[in-house]
Amino acid sequence: LVPLKSRQIQGTLDLLVLKALSLAPMHGWGISQRIQQLPRDALQIGQGSLYPALYRLERSGYVKGDWSTTENNREAKYYRLTAAGQRALSQETRDWRRFTAAVDLVLIAEG
Amino acid sequence: MRFLAWLPLWLRAVLRRGAVEREMAREIRFHLDREIELNLAWGMDPTEARRQALVAFGGVERAKEGVRDQRHTIWLEQAIADARFALRSLRRRPLFAIVAVGTSALAIGATTAIFTIVDNVLFRAIPTAGTGRLVAVWETIPAWRSQPFLASSWDHVVMDYPDFRHWRARQSAFVAVCAIAGGSATLWTDGRPEQLSLTCVSPSLFAVLGTAPALGRLSLPGEDVVGGPQVTIIGYDTWQSRFGGRSSIIGTGVLLDSVRYDIVGVLPKDFAIVRGQRPRPFYVPAGQSRLELVADRRGAPRRRPHQGRRIVPKARRALGSQRCGGNMYRMLQLAVAGTLALPLATAASQSQAKTTWDALQFLRGRWVGEGTSEVGAGGGYFTFEPDLNGTVWVRRNHAEYPAANRAPIVHEDLMIVYVDPDGATLRAFYTDTERHVIPYVVSVSAGRDTASFVSEPPPGQPTYRLTYVRRGADRMSVTLETAPADHPQQFKVVVQGSVRKP
Numbered sequence: 001l002v003p004l005k006s007r008q009i010q011g012t013l014d015l016l017v018l019k020a021l022s023l024a025p026m027h028g029w030g031i032s033q034r035i036q037q038l039p040r041d042a043l044q045i046g047q048g049s050l051y052p053a054l055y056r057l058e059r060s061g062y063v064k065g066d067w068s069t070t071e072n073n074r075e076a077k078y079y080r081l082t083a084a085g086q087r088a089l090s091q092e093t094r095d096w097r098r099f100t101a102a103v104d105l106v107l108i109a110e111g
Numbered sequence: 112m113r114f115l116a117w118l119p120l121w122l123r124a125v126l127r128r129g130a131v132e133r134e135m136a137r138e139i140r141f142h143l144d145r146e147i148e149l150n151l152a153w154g155m156d157p158t159e160a161r162r163q164a165l166v167a168f169g170g171v172e173r174a175k176e177g178v179r180d181q182r183h184t185i186w187l188e189q190a191i192a193d194a195r196f197a198l199r200s201l202r203r204r205p206l207f208a209i210v211a212v213g214t215s216a217l218a219i220g221a222t223t224a225i226f227t228i229v230d231n232v233l234f235r236a237i238p239t240a241g242t243g244r245l246v247a248v249w250e251t252i253p254a255w256r257s258q259p260f261l262a263s264s265w266d267h268v269v270m271d272y273p274d275f276r277h278w279r280a281r282q283s284a285f286v287a288v289c290a291i292a293g294g295s296a297t298l299w300t301d302g303r304p305e306q307l308s309l310t311c312v313s314p315s316l317f318a319v320l321g322t323a324p325a326l327g328r329l330s331l332p333g334e335d336v337v338g339g340p341q342v343t344i345i346g347y348d349t350w351q352s353r354f355g356g357r358s359s360i361i362g363t364g365v366l367l368d369s370v371r372y373d374i375v376g377v378l379p380k381d382f383a384i385v386r387g388q389r390p391r392p393f394y395v396p397a398g399q400s401r402l403e404l405v406a407d408r409r410g411a412p413r414r415r416p417h418q419g420r421r422i423v424p425k426a427r428r429a430l431g432s433q434r435c436g437g438n439m440y441r442m443l444q445l446a447v448a449g450t451l452a453l454p455l456a457t458a459a460s461q462s463q464a465k466t467t468w469d470a471l472q473f474l475r476g477r478w479v480g481e482g483t484s485e486v487g488a489g490g491g492y493f494t495f496e497p498d499l500n501g502t503v504w505v506r507r508n509h510a511e512y513p514a515a516n517r518a519p520i521v522h523e524d525l526m527i528v529y530v531d532p533d534g535a536t537l538r539a540f541y542t543d544t545e546r547h548v549i550p551y552v553v554s555v556s557a558g559r560d561t562a563s564f565v566s567e568p569p570p571g572q573p574t575y576r577l578t579y580v581r582r583g584a585d586r587m588s589v590t591l592e593t594a595p596a597d598h599p600q601q602f603k604v605v606v607q608g609s610v611r612k613p
Contacts, residue, residue, distance in 0.1 A: 029145040046168055046169015047167050047168045047169060048169045048171065049169065050174075051174045051178050
């Protein structure tokens with residue numbers, strides 16, 4: 001069995017990024033701040049892992065990144081959720097719920 | 112779509128590699144600067160603020176490498192995925208044909224989180240004649256393979272009950288499919304709560320497994336619907352330990368999650384779905400919303416492209432391949448499927464039917480009313496015989512009610528009993544000279560001395576229950592009861608009497 005943690009993180013991260021962007025367009029650092037409001041130990045990842053995830057999501061057409069200016073007049077790449085990303089988010093959320101429900105059932109059934 | 116989405120990025124990455132590298136560096140620089148500012152605001156000195164920012168980031172070069180990996184491998188990934196899909200599409204139709212012809216007969220579907228125990232434990236454990244023909248049918252969702260967390264389970268996906276029902280209604284490769292799911296509930300006894308596990312099962316599970324009840328009945332026909340009758344079958348140990356092995360528990364209620372479930376049957380002593388695992392205390396009908404696997408959706412199944420089913424045969428050589436593409440229904444199932452060929456299927460269904468009909472033998476013959484009860488009043492009689500080469504049984508009922516000053520009122524009806532296409536349930540249609548047409552579900556007790564016909568009324572109509580109980584070699588008691596539409600379990604006797612063979 002591959003350790004769950006390493007397989008788990010990437011997909012979870014994609015989902016969390018989509019969720020963070022569903023509220024408002026955001027630069028990478030802003031996304032990391034939002035995600036890390038979760039208990040840090042729950043996601044043992046460096047903030048740097050965010051960028052491969054963002055690129056992956058951008059190439060999938062789920063997010064779109066554009067350079068623009070922050071309120072403090074700095075240049076930052078802002079990502080926003082596309083319509084496809086919105087759909088993917090609801091789909092992934094459902095799949096996630098279904099998956100965790102299933103895992104719960106196994107744990108109950110076998111526990 | 113996805114092709115169009117990533118192509119410009121990839122082209123840009125290839126053609127303007129330097130620019131992209133610079134953009135990435137700029138993005139990461141912005142990130143670190145913000146993190147350092149934040150750390151300074153927390154009161155760290157500049158060196159520590161920078162160090163902490165780098166620690167939190169977890170390696171700048173690693174992040175860059177991650178991005179480059181994403182960029183350079185996408186076209187390859189995509190091409191491989193496309194090729195796989197094309198191959199699957201090509202294989203799909205022929206394989207489906209093989210499965211449709213090659214599987215037989217009995218099938219048992221299980222919808223639940225059984226994951227890896229299926230092949231090793233479950234199949235060997237099920238004590239059915241059809242064990243060798245058992246296959247698991249799992250739903251596959253190839254799209255999940257690109258979702259790292261879900262990738263590990265893309266080819267054995269759990270389904271929910273509406274999907275199972277949908278698939279069951281349309282599948283023709285198996286004689287029967289059934290489903291089970293684990294769950295838990297709070298049992299209330301004398302005001303004391305107790306958390307225990309239970310199993311949700313589809314109606315024909317026990318019939319297909321060939322399990323005979325220790326007491327009562329094991330079929331749950333028509334009960335796997337939202338708002339269906341809340342009945343439960345209990346395990347033998349539970350019967351002994353909680354209910355003292357009393358036979359009077361049939362028809363009594365238990366409170367599961369504050370809802371009353373009527374006990375209708377007891378499983379035999381040696382019953383186990385998973386070998387070595389003690390049976391659950393309570394088995395309840397699947398598909399009744401509350402205890403459903405995934406309860407957040409109703410109605411038609413959601414369809415997604417490129418979904419299929421995977422059949423895992425007990426004996427892999429029987430089917431040759433594990434993969435069965437085809438329909439779009441999300442599915443995890445166990446099925447008792449055939450090693451080979453349709454003749455087996457036919458034989459199995461015939462033997463199933465024969466067993467079922469055997470149970471009705473005590474009803475066979477000509478019966479006349481006795482005593483003064485309404486059932487036999489005025490010289491009524493009925494016959495119960497096989498018809499149409501034994502594919503159905505027919506009850507012909509003739510009753511005459513004496514009337515003052517005119518000819519007696521004659522009532523005639525037919526009850527046609529047939530085996531449901533699921534192969535495990537007996538059903539009947541009642542029709543009479545007044546043009547009533549009423550569907551019934553028929554169940555016969557394990558001892559083959561009680562046959563019960565329960566009507567399936569349209570909404571708002573009362574339920575009828577007609578019960579024949581053998582009283583010796585040539586006598587039976589007959590009871591007709593009715594229950595109001597709003598309390599389909601509260602039966603009241605309408606008429607009761609006895610009949611005998613002349």
